């Protein structure tokens with residue numbers, strides 16, 4: 001018998017808003033993404049192994065930066 005296990009990351013778009021990008025300086029939609037990492041067994045995600053992380057991606061230049069969870073309140 002053998003086990004297939006590993007970690008799986010999943011990105012979920014939680015919202016977007018118009019804002020000024022810190023990278024390109026343009027005013028464009030900023031998409032907020034929540035990334036969760038789960039332990040999986042036989043390709044079935046079972047439980048999260050770390051706290052969710054948040055990223056903001058600029059739709060103009062495509063660059064991402066880390067974001068604090070508190071920024072969700074402003075979306």
Ligand SMILES: [Zn+2]
Pocket residue numbers: 021022023024025026058059060061062063
């Ligand atoms: Zn940008």
